[in-house]
Amino acid sequence: MRVDEIKRSALENFVVKSYEATTLDDIVKTIGIKKQSIYSHFKNKEAIFLSVMTSVLTKEIAFINDFFSSQEETSLDRTLYALLLKYRDRYLLQDDAELKFLLRMAFMPPFDLQKETIAQFHLYNDALEKALLTLFSSYHLSDQVAQEGMLSFQHFLDGLLVELIYSGSSIDRIDKRLGISWTIYWEGFSKRLQED
Template sequence: MSKEKLKQAALHLFAEKGYDGTALSEIAKEAGIKTPSIYAHFESKEALYMAVYKDVIQTEMKSFKGLNRDEYKTLQDYLKAVFYDATDFETSPETKKFFQRSVYFPPTSLKERLIQETESYEALTFEMIGSFLNEIHMNQAEKERWIHAFYCFIDGLSVEHELYNKLEFEKRRKSAFEILNGLMV
């Protein structure tokens, strides 16, 4: 039994049922092991959850860093690619759903730790996006406003993705980026 297989089983169930709705016995069953075997890899359900959360954040960071600025003619094209990547809820639906649950409905016992991890992740992305916004000579207040709007649109679209059909969602995503694009001039 690999630690990775165990985390994949946990990701699937935590995304589907949430932290409180998932028993370690269910994770063990999905991973094909007995429940006590989980403790060979993780000291608790909380430790397993945090390991999955950190993996999800690392996956998001790799995806973000995988978009090479040099491959895009303009900053707007690059930031559009970043925005569309961040609002792509179809490619890794379990990962996105797990992240949404963790942020919107964090387990009470892990809330502070999850907030800290999320703040660290956002600080890195703020720094990276901010450095690209320097290309258009935004001052610090303008950069912060743009990045805050960027995250607000991502958060809103994560909910709208669940509410609307694909065509309507795409219209809303396009509109959101057009507003962000307007903030860059």
């Protein structure tokens, strides 16, 4: 279907070049249609971007829900660490365009679409917070400790995501930093669990 081809080409171009640097000519070049053909599906580049953003968010929220559903029988520390590794692998090893798009737009949204992009990203962030809070709460923690766990882990994850964006493709560097940081994080949070 042409709409899906247009969106896929746009996604790949937005990831590599950015929204601002991507032209409609760039988008049509890889799928072999004329630029005028885009207008039968989308009003302009902004409409393509917003459609891509909505599709990516839907997939990423489904990823979050599927991941946590698959971890129901796993310990808290293993679930959290598995999520970190999953993001690392998707970004570095699987070259996941949707994840790269989401992160690029979250940290560097298009200037003219900042408001819309940030509002959309908040939907993803809210879904992640909800899933993490449900996870922490499932271990019969007090509301306060579950909230602290969710917030502290989310900030830990944010640090990893920033590292992925700016470190390039050095998995060894990521693994070294992740291993050390995780050990310190989990030791600290384990002490908090004992106080609860």
